[in-house]
Amino acid sequence: MAEPAANAHQGDDTTRRDFIFIAAGAASAVGVAATVWPFIDQMNPAADTRALSTTEVDLSAVVLGQQIKVMWQGKPVFVRHRTADEIGRAQRDDFATLKDPQSDAERLVQEDGAAGRPEWIVLQASCTHLGCVPTFVEGSSFGGWFCPCHGSDYDTSGRIRRGPAPANLPPAPYVYLNETSIRIG
Amino acid sequence: MSGLSTYEPKSGLTRWLDKRLPIIRLAHDSFVAYPTPRNLNYFWTFGAMLSLCLVVQIVTGIVLAMHYTPHVDHAFASVQRIDRDVPFGWLIQNIHSVGASMFFLAVYIHMFRGLYYGSYKAPREVLWILGCIIYLLMVVTGFLGYTLPWGQMSFWGATVITNILGAVPFVGESIQVWIRGGGSIDQPTLSRFFSLHYLLPFVIAGVVALHVWALHEAGQNNPAGVDVKSKADTVPFTPYATIKDLFAVILFVILFATFVFFMPNALGHADNYIPANPLQTPPEIVPEWYLLPFYAILRAFDFNIGPIDSKLAGVIGMFASIAVLFVLPWIDTSRVRSMRYRPIARQFFLIFVVACLILGWCGGQNPGLILAKPADFSATLTWVSGGEVRSEQFTAPSEGEYEEFAQAQRDRLAEQGATMTSITRENARTATITGVFGGTQSTETVTGATPDAMEEAITHAKEEVGSGAAFFSVERRSPYTFTVTTLSQIATFYYFFFFLVLLPLLGLREKPGRVPDTIAKPVLTEQGAA
Numbered sequence: 001m002a003e004p005a006a007n008a009h010q011g012d013d014t015t016r017r018d019f020i021f022i023a024a025g026a027a028s029a030v031g032v033a034a035t036v037w038p039f040i041d042q043m044n045p046a047a048d049t050r051a052l053s054t055t056e057v058d059l060s061a062v063v064l065g066q067q068i069k070v071m072w073q074g075k076p077v078f079v080r081h082r083t084a085d086e087i088g089r090a091q092r093d094d095f096a097t098l099k100d101p102q103s104d105a106e107r108l109v110q111e112d113g114a115a116g117r118p119e120w121i122v123l124q125a126s127c128t129h130l131g132c133v134p135t136f137v138e139g140s141s142f143g144g145w146f147c148p149c150h151g152s153d154y155d156t157s158g159r160i161r162r163g164p165a166p167a168n169l170p171p172a173p174y175v176y177l178n179e180t181s182i183r184i185g
Numbered sequence: 186m187s188g189l190s191t192y193e194p195k196s197g198l199t200r201w202l203d204k205r206l207p208i209i210r211l212a213h214d215s216f217v218a219y220p221t222p223r224n225l226n227y228f229w230t231f232g233a234m235l236s237l238c239l240v241v242q243i244v245t246g247i248v249l250a251m252h253y254t255p256h257v258d259h260a261f262a263s264v265q266r267i268d269r270d271v272p273f274g275w276l277i278q279n280i281h282s283v284g285a286s287m288f289f290l291a292v293y294i295h296m297f298r299g300l301y302y303g304s305y306k307a308p309r310e311v312l313w314i315l316g317c318i319i320y321l322l323m324v325v326t327g328f329l330g331y332t333l334p335w336g337q338m339s340f341w342g343a344t345v346i347t348n349i350l351g352a353v354p355f356v357g358e359s360i361q362v363w364i365r366g367g368g369s370i371d372q373p374t375l376s377r378f379f380s381l382h383y384l385l386p387f388v389i390a391g392v393v394a395l396h397v398w399a400l401h402e403a404g405q406n407n408p409a410g411v412d413v414k415s416k417a418d419t420v421p422f423t424p425y426a427t428i429k430d431l432f433a434v435i436l437f438v439i440l441f442a443t444f445v446f447f448m449p450n451a452l453g454h455a456d457n458y459i460p461a462n463p464l465q466t467p468p469e470i471v472p473e474w475y476l477l478p479f480y481a482i483l484r485a486f487d488f489n490i491g492p493i494d495s496k497l498a499g500v501i502g503m504f505a506s507i508a509v510l511f512v513l514p515w516i517d518t519s520r521v522r523s524m525r526y527r528p529i530a531r532q533f534f535l536i537f538v539v540a541c542l543i544l545g546w547c548g549g550q551n552p553g554l555i556l557a558k559p560a561d562f563s564a565t566l567t568w569v570s571g572g573e574v575r576s577e578q579f580t581a582p583s584e585g586e587y588e589e590f591a592q593a594q595r596d597r598l599a600e601q602g603a604t605m606t607s608i609t610r611e612n613a614r615t616a617t618i619t620g621v622f623g624g625t626q627s628t629e630t631v632t633g634a635t636p637d638a639m640e641e642a643i644t645h646a647k648e649e650v651g652s653g654a655a656f657f658s659v660e661r662r663s664p665y666t667f668t669v670t671t672l673s674q675i676a677t678f679y680y681f682f683f684f685l686v687l688l689p690l691l692g693l694r695e696k697p698g699r700v701p702d703t704i705a706k707p708v709l710t711e712q713g714a715a
Contacts (some may be wrong), residue, residue: 040363043377049367069464074369076464095610129496131348132341132466141640148468151553164487166494 049074054185056177059120067136069125072184076125076133077172078145079182082156087118089143090157100168104157111173122174122184123158129165145169191218215401220419221426222407224704228302229405229426230433231295237434238288239393243386245281253333255379257372260335261460279449285327286452287441289475292320300513301534303522304406310514312399315392317510322389324476324507329382331473335375336457341470343370343378349483349503352496369463409704410522418704469551477548478541479503482680484552485673502677509684516684518692526698530691533683540679547673557667561632562639564661566646568654569604572624576617584613594618607656621655636663 055072057079062068067080082090090104107123108116125133127147134145134154141162142155152163159168174184192213194200203210252271254263267274296316299305305313332343347370351361366373404413413419420426444451452474456467472480486499493501509516524531581590591608595618598606603620610616631646633639639661647657 043363043366045362045367046373049371049373071463074367074371074463092609092611095613130345130470132345132470133464134466148466149470164495166496 054183056181056183058181060180064119069133070184072124072172077184078121078123078125078136078158078169080121080123080136082119082121086143086156090155091118093142093155093157093159096161099160100166102157102159102168107157107159107168107171109171110175112175114175117176120182121158122172122182123169124172125169127152127165128160128167128169129163134169190214215397215422216427217421217423219401219422220413220416221405221422222413222418222704223420223425224407224409225405225426225429226408227429227433228294228298229407230430231291231298233430233434234291234437235288235295236393237437238284238291239386239390241280242284242288243390245277245284246383246386248277249281250379250383253379255333255375257335257375257461260333260375264334276445279445282453283441283444283449285330286444286473286475287437288323289327291437292323293475296320297538299406300537301524301531302406302408303410303517303519303524305514306517306522307514308403309399309406312396312403313514314511315396315399317507319389319392319396320510321507322385322392326382326385326389327473327475329378329385332370332375332378333382334457335461337459337461337465337467338454338457338470340370340461340463341467342472343374345470346472347374349496349500352494352500354497406522407704408523408525409701410525411701411704414703415705471549474545474549477546478544479506479548481544481548481673482506482677484548485670485677487552487670506677506680509681513684513688517688518690519688519695519697520692521697521700523700526700527691527695528698529695530688533687533691536679537683540676540683543676544673544680547669547676550669552668552670552673554669555635555666556669556672558664560664561634562636562661562663563630563632564639564643564659565628565630566643567605567626567628567658567660568650568656569621569624569626570650570653572604572621572655574619574621574655576619578611578615578617580615582614587614587616591616591618605656605658607658619655 053073055070055077057068057070059079059081062079062081064081065083065086067078069076069078071077087104094103094105104118105115108118108121110116127134127149129147129150129152132147132149134147134152136144137146140146140153142153144156144158144161145154146152147154147163147165150164152165153161154165154169155161157168158171160166172184174182177183190210190213192203192210194203194209199209202208249267252263252267252274254260264278267278269275271277299313299316328342328346332339347361347365350364351357353360362368364374365371366377407413454471454473459467471477483499483503486495486502488498489495490498519527519530521527524534579590579594581587587610591610595606595608598618598620601620601622603622604624604626606618606620608616608618629646631639631642633642643659650657
């Protein structure tokens with residue numbers, strides 16, 4: 001019914017309406033996106049959560065052969081004071097058949113790239129399979145951590161040796177602040 | 186709501202209202218005069234139970250939210266307080282937690298009913314998909330709700346499930362952090378899970394309204410799977426369906442009450458009575474019973490598929506097992522709805538139900554548990570007693586030549602008359618080689634029912650020989666083992682095989698039985714014969 005009128009006005013009028021239509025559509029699409037984004041982004045870690053991103057650890061309290069679990073960004077981290085025997089096993093196994101080959105020295109490297117000290121190993125305490133916390137088991141098959149959930153076995157350097165986990169326990173980023181303390185993160 | 190309305194307002198007030206908001210007319214047409222197929226069996230009463238469950242969960246949930254504290258330090262204690270101190274809190278909390286299980290029990294029977302009688306086929310595809318959406322929302326709501334009591338299973342279940350999302354390539358880790366609101370499950374996670382757990386039931390209620398709308402538009406399916414053709418095929422919803430639903434609901438409520446009053450914790454996990462501890466993992470993390478089949482599918486993929494690693498494959502498998510339901514109306518090629526008239530498909534369907542139950546069982550077991558094996562694990566120890574032990578250190582010219590060089594050292598000692606040799610590598614190039622010369626060689630074979638038992642037997646055997654031997658060579662033999670994982674792999678295979686291969690093929694090849702022309706015919710014949 002409106003066709004004859006539309007035909008009569010074909011030209012500038014229609015083009016202008018089309019332009020306004022598309023421009024308004026584009027502007028509202030941008031507007032919707034700009035409005036939705038804050039509602040999505042608010043779920044990301046808040047500033048105070050991110051501020052808890054470093055943890056300082058006093059090493060003097062950890063005696064030889066002992067390990068402590070500290071919380072870093074809400075996640076547990078192992079700080080282990082390794083015995084000479086554990087260090088020996090870890091270094092010897094650099095050449096064993098490894099699922100995720102990495103040498104012990106590489107795993108001790110500090111965040112700034114400086115070499116670590118073999119007696120202190122700092123590892124994120126989440127099994128790389130499904131995130132359970134492994135337990136250090138004296139006399140376990142590889143002398144290190146064992147995950148009770150699905151039976152992954154890690155050695156004294158936290159490398160995966162047996163079980164379903166795909167990768168080594170990731171080292172936590174740390175630096176020595178002085179002789180007896182480190183900062184994680 | 187198809188067809189003409191038979192509602193006639195009786196009083197002045199209802200006539201007045203009917204002109205302005207015909208809500209009584211809508212209710213009358215939907216739940217009183219609504220024609221239902223006259224051959225519906227008791228499997229068609231689960232919709233009523235599910236509506237009841239949704240109402241019960243919302244009502245008890247709103248009350249619980251008045252007493253619950255969504256804070257990591259107080260959540261566990263506040264649930265305990267509800268159970269112990271709040272007047273009738275024990276009752277309301279038990280109804281809510283048992284209610285979740287009852288909701289899933291009813292929804293599974295409802296879904297299997299739909300599968301058996303072909304309720305997903307045209308013209309009910311949208312009805313079926315809406316149902317799948319409701320189920321998916323129920324799963325999410327159930328998972329979020331299970332986190333709220335902040336027990337060990339709550340915490341670690343949430344950790345494992347959010348870790349699963351981390352398996353998604355490229356964006357997995359960002360999604361994981363986004364959902365948790367931090368690096369790990371913590372206060373931000375608990376707060377948002379509480380908020381969403383409160384919200385989603387109302388979303389479910391909205392989708393249920395669409396589900397009922399779609400149902401009333403397409404009309405109910407029925408055990409014969411044939412369309413309603415005349416008035417003789419139907420009876421009015423009230424009183425026929427209403428009374429039948431009411432009776433079934435009463436039986437359901439009896440079961441519900443049995444759990445609430447006599448065994449409220451039977452369907453839960455004891456570890457959830459331990460407050461959440463991020464430093465201590467429970468020995469075995471399992472979801473609630475209604476998610477066990479999917480957990481089994483997740484763990485069935487313990488192998489890499491090409492570039493997809495096992496973890497991601499498990500996640501894909503788990504999501505695919507639900508996604509396949511959404512496309513089911515187009516996968517099943519059979520034109521016959523009800524499996525009552527599909528003699529072959531019916532048998533495969535029964536196996537499918539068994540496979541689902543097996544998956545549920547597997548999900549709750551330790552995946553490494555050995556169910557059957559042809560022989561024990563065994564190991565042969567070889568050692569030399571007596572004889573002279575000689576050790577020497579050697580250094581290979583370079584790291585690359587180490588293997589070759591070590592073998593040369595072995596050969597050299599063997600030529601000198603060594604009975605056995607052993608090499609301990611110290612670093613990239615140096616190692617110590619030990620050889621035993623002379624003495625008598627002995628062997629012993631030990632066995633064990635599990636790898637751990639065998640290792641124990643090996644240690645024991647070594648201790649018995651003691652210092653009589655310089656070193657041992659151990660050859661381990663593992664028999665083929667049929668584990669829980671193997672069983673869940675078979676069941677997972679069948680799950681997908683049923684949907685992706687059997688249903689499309691059977692629809693084309695199977696010769697269906699004779700489908701009755703109308704609903705009324707066989708019903709009336711039976712009645713006549715009786």
